[in-house]
Amino acid sequence: MLKTKSYLDGNSVMVELPKVNGQQPPVDQEYKVIYFEDGSIVLQPKLKDPFKDLHDGEYYEADEWEEINPLGNELL
Known part of the structure; x- marks a missing residue:
């Protein structure tokens, strides 16, 4: 077990x-830090924004x- x-380093722990x-x-x-009541701490890697470098319409879905045609009172 590691x-x-x-x-303490300044105002940070x-x-x-x-x-x-070797790893x-x-x-x-960057990490998201999650604290639990039992004292556990989880570091979750911050994910890269998948929509950051998209061009308009890149994920367009056809209607x-x-x-x-509606058969009754449904709204489309």
Whole structure:
């Protein structure tokens, strides 16, 4: 089991994450921090915005209801 210890650095609590079998977290990765009542802390990598570099209409879906006529009181 890996162990680490937190320490105070200015106004922040720091935790060093050791290498495991040559693997380590990427440098400059942003994380969402989730605190639990039992003292557990989860670091969830912040995902890249999949819509950031899209062009207008790139994910356009054809209207599937376009040629359907209502049979009763339904609204289309």
